[in-house]
Amino acid sequence: MQPFLPLAQPIFQTVGVIGGGAMGRGIAQMAVQAGSDVFLLDSQPGAAQAAIAAITAIWDRLVTKGKLTDEMRNLHLTRLSAAPDAAALAPCNLIIEAIVERIDIKQRLFSEIESLVAPGTVLATNTSSLSVTAIAANLQRPAQLAGFHFFNPVPLMRVVEVVAGLKTSPVVCEQLTGYARQFGHTPVAAQDTPGFIVNHAGRGYGTEALRVVSERIADFATVDRILRDQMGFKLGPFELMDLTALDVSHPVMESIYRQYFDEPRYRPSVITAQRLAGGVIGKKVGEGFYSYLEGAAQIPEDPPAPVVKSLPPVWVSPKAARRSELYQLLKDLGAHIETAATPSSTALILVAPLGLDVTTLAAVERLDATRTIGIDMMLEDTATRRRVLATNPATRPDMRDAAHALFAQDGKAVSVVRDSGGFVTQRVVATIINIAADMCQQGVCSPSDLDLAVTLGLGYPMGPLAMGDRIGPTNVLEILFNMQTVYGDPRYRPSPWLRRRGALGLSLSHEEA
Known part of the structure; x- marks a missing residue:
């Protein structure tokens, strides 16, 4: 006592x-x-x-x-x-x-x-x-x-x-x-400054996830699963918005966006505006991004891996991120790996881009788009509980199912999403890091206070700047530059703080003397 x-x-x-x-x-x-x-x-x-x-x-x-x-x-x-x-x-x-x-x-x-x-x-x-x-x-x-x-x-x-x-x-x-x-x-x-530290730094998580859904890349439950299992967030963005309720969170989105004179990085979504207007605001009313029965979210089941009679050989793009790790993973999964300069006519073609979409890589590398699948290798495979694959508009269903079955062979969860620059985790996390870096550039707070405030105030697995250091500032820059290329949206322009520290090989927490 x-x-x-x-x-x-x-x-x-x-x-x-x-x-x-x-x-x-x-x-x-x-x-x-x-x-x-x-x-x-x-x-x-x-x-x-x-x-x-x-x-x-x-x-x-x-x-x-x-x-x-x-x-x-x-x-x-x-x-x-x-x-x-x-x-x-x-x-x-x-x-x-x-x-x-x-x-x-x-x-x-x-x-x-x-x-x-x-x-x-x-x-x-x-x-x-x-x-x-x-x-x-x-x-x-x-x-x-x-x-x-x-x-x-x-x-x-x-x-x-x-x-x-x-x-x-x-x-x-x-x-x-x-x-x-x-x-x-x-x-x-x-x-x-608008949103101070925590509400400012928190802009990227929900708004970028909403953009993912608005582009029909994945549904609410899939986005939540991916961000929990790949990056370690306690709640997915749609679970979080249901908990806080849109009558609280959407006005904050609009307020910060308008106070920054329509800065594209903070752009809200019509999805939350519409749901707020319709009263579908979250758990407290029993209906939000999920429906609730006696307070429990009714979340659709994770789709099971398809059953495939035989798996095709696999060819990996020479430009794939973490290519040696991807080769080792395929070997561990028992895949037949092709090592020729070009894929055979029956091979499943794997690309692992940072920030680019599968479509762009298939076109640039002159790959057969019908057999091309993307895999997110931003993080080490051993560091995540879920693998994420992306199709492109031309991907054949049999190749999609073969890739899903292959990467689920060891029991790890697999999500298959539609084509997107940056998959899901890359684009959401890069947006979070970029906003945090620009807050430091603006002098909103110190780097140490930023990471401390976000971990304590938002419950993120680590501060945004620590996330950037873990992924590597140059990798974050590549994701952002490539996403800006894919989407042509100034939302993804890298902060000067991030660009300079990435160019010099410095930590994102490094302050000038």
Whole structure:
């Protein structure tokens, strides 16, 4: 059981939390646990009292589980009270706002609060996507306001973005950074740019997956399986959007896209706009990208490998990525491998492009497109739980089935998708890495804070820059250059940060002296 020990002196002794919803409750709970006296204010009658009752129930459960002493629970309760009105917040030396995500309402609130509190009081907004600079624009003391963005649920999501507006005092950010550590959270420093760190860096995962589906390369379930099994994401993008719900995630997509003046890298999808309009928004309504029965997603079965009487010989393109590894894999699978300069008339032809589509390679290398199949070899085969093959518009069904059967012979899962520059994982992961690299180029945050914020805030298997280093910056560049060639879309233009570090053989986390 947790011992009853005096807490260290908190940086902010008296804290006002405005908003009794999930975020406000979580922030208030953690502020009390950090040793602060907390006043909770909500404009709705009874909401602050209901929030305090919910926090109390959490502490009661912790006592029952032996994770909190009765003495500490009782001390916590003495430090938490409902504020009857805004004037009751006058003694506070920190005010944290966690109300509706509307800039006009936040501006009015802070103008009122500023007139009530002492000049040295720190003002913090928990906004997830609005401009901190704009929220502070009408204040008499804009230097006192900063972003203090937590993630839901606050007690479990142990990362917080400390965001400096154009006029925010560095001292204010230092105080909030230290206070976040007293919460037991990990603070990361962000400049006041759309989406800050986590919501900005997270743009590539969902939007690129939506583009894959919009091109009919694969369905929702297949994309989710591939990204979980090949790259180790905990949830596929469509599982994640169903969990967060499109009434939350689609407006963020549109907001960041518009705030960056229609930057192609952040372009939203008509798929989510249509589903939002139709109310098909996710798990909480029982229907999203998947349907839900008693809360469980009804996911279609992974198609089994076809049964093939005999397998054709296999010829591998000399331009294939990881060609020696692919040869070894084919050998391990018992394939008959052709080694001549050109394939025989019966051979299954394998290409393994980075960023290009199968069609382009078949045309450039003058291969028989009816027998040509692509395999994604961006990562080592031993590092993934799924192999991904791609047909082209001319691929014969018997060759498609033969390739599927061959690569499933050792029991590893296989997905067959339609032709795409970058298959699925290459294009999604390269987009994530490219956006992260450009955030560093823009000075949104440091490389270390970026990777830390994304792993803690989004639950990615590793930070985007670490992903880029694992794959190899030159390989990521090749994927992006080739995808830009295939699609002609500036969305895939490589960031200068990525291009320079790739050219010099540097880590994507390398900062200039």
